[in-house]
Amino acid sequence: MKNKELETQNEIQETSFLNGSLGRRSFLQYAGASAAGIALVAAGCKKDRGYNDVNMGATLDFKDDFGVLNYAYALEQLEAAFYVKVASAPPSTFTTAQKAYFQDIQFHEIAHREFFKNALGTSAIGSLEVDFSSIDFTSATSVLGAAQAFEDLGVAAYNGAGVRIKSTDYLVLAGKIVSVEARHAAYIRDLISNGSFADLTSLTALGANNAGGLDAALTPDKVLAAAGKYIKTKINVINL
Template identity: 30%
Template sequence: MTESEQLLDALDARVERRNHRRDFFKTAIGAAAAGVTAFSLTSKAGAQSTITDADILNFALNLEYLEAQFYAFAANGTGLASSQLTGTGTQGAVTGGKQVTFTDPVVASYAREIAADEAAHVAFLRTALGSSAVAQPAINISGDANGAFTAAARAAGVVGANGTFDPYASDENFLLGAYIFEDVGVTAYKGASPLVSNKTFLQAAAGILAVEAYHAAIVRGTLYAKGIQTPALITAAGQISDARDSLDGSSDLDQGIAAQTINGQTVSNIVPLDTNGIAYSRSPAQVLNIVYLNRASVTLGGFFPAGVNGTLRASAAN
C-alpha cells in the first residue's frame, strides 16, 4: 500500500468514526433552539444569481459582529463602540459577555490580539459597504443557563441536559467558546468567495479569510496543546465538531482536534481539510444552521435570537 493510500484510509476511518455519532446530534440539536419557518435562498435553483456583493459582505458583517463582541468582552470586558453598530435593518443589543480572568498569559495575549482583529474587520466591512452596511442584530453571547453557548454545549454533550457552559469562566472554556466560531468563519468566507464578483471585494474577503484561518489555527493549536495534559478538552472539541457537522447537513465538513495515526506516526489535527489538503466551504445557509443552532429552515435562533440583518437570513432544512 502506498503512502497516499494509507493517508486516504486513515482519513476514511476518521470519517467513519464520526458518522455513527451523528444521529444523536441530529436529534439533540433540533431541540436546542426554536425558530420560525422561512425559505432558504440557496435551496432554490438560480437563487444565487440574485445575490449581490453587498449581500455577501453584509452576511459576513453579521458574523463579524458576533465574533468581535465575543472577543471584545472576553479580552477587555466591554463591547464594540456604539458608532460601529448602526446601519440598515433592526439594531439589537448584546446579551451576556464579560471579561475572562485569564490565568495563562499566552491565552490572554491571543484573546486581545484576536479581539483587535475582529473589531478591525467590522470597521473595514462597514466602510466598504458605506450606507448599505447592516446594523448589528441582537446577539446572545451569554454564559448563563439560557445563553446560546449553553444551548450549543448541551446539544453537543459538552455539558449535561441541565448543565451550564460559561465561556468566560476559564482559559479553557474561552478557547472552547472561540472554537465554536472560528472554524465556521473560515468555511463561511471560503464558501462565499465564489459569489463575490468585484475583484477588490474578493481580494478583501480573501484577506479576511486568511486572518480567520490564523485565528482558527491559534485556537485549535492551543486547545490541542492543553488537551495533551487535559484530554477532556480534546473530547469536548470533538463533540462540538460533531454537533456542527450534524447541523450543516449530510456532508462531512468538520473535524475535531484529536490526534490521528498516519503511516504509523501520531500527528495532530490542527488544520481541518479534505483529502486534497484543501479547507472546506459552507454556504450562507449552512453557516446560519450552525449559528442559529437549528437543522430546520429558520430565520432566527441561537446566537442571533432575532436573526441576522440583510438579504441572506434563512438557514436550510437538512
C-alpha cells in the same frame, strides 16, 4: 452593575482601537486604506442593499456582492462581540500570553467589523443583538471551545461565499481576511490540543478535505443556521 461596568470597559477598548491603539499583530486599519477598500467605500453609497428593521430584523439580499459583504459584516459583528467580551474579562486560568493573544484577535475582529461597516455605508445592515448565554466566560474550556467554533465557522463561511463574489477586488479582500481568520483558528486549536493547529480531520463536517489539503467551506444558509444560536436578531435571507 457588573453588566454596566463591562459595557463601559468594552466602550473604552473599542474607543482605544478607533484612536489607533492596535495590538502587535493588527491586520487592518479602521480606514481600510487600500484600492479595494476605496472602491468598496464608493460602491457602498448605493442604498437599500441591506437593512435592519425593529420588527423584521436584518435582511441579507444575495442578489449581488453587497449581500455577500453584509453577510460577512454580520459574522464579523458576532466574532467581534465575542472577543471584546473575552478580552475585557478573560478566564482566571488564562496565561499572560493567552490574554495578550486574545487581545490581538479582538483587535483583528473589530478591524474587520469596522471595515465592512465603514465601507458599506448606508448599505450596511444595523447592529445585531447577540446571545452568548450558552458560553461560560469564566471557564477557559468554554471560551476556547466557543472561539474554535467561531473561527472554524468563519473560515468555512468566507470560503463558501467566495464563489458568489463577482468583483475581483472584493474577492482579494475576502482572501486577505479569511487567511487571518485561519491563523486565529490554528492558534485556538493549538491551545486546546498542542500540535493540532493544522488538523483538518475534525473539519470534514464543515466541508474540509484532509486528503486534498483543502480547508472547510459552507454555504451561507448552513453558516447562518449554525451561528443562529448566538444571534437574537432575526436574519432574513433572500435571493440566496
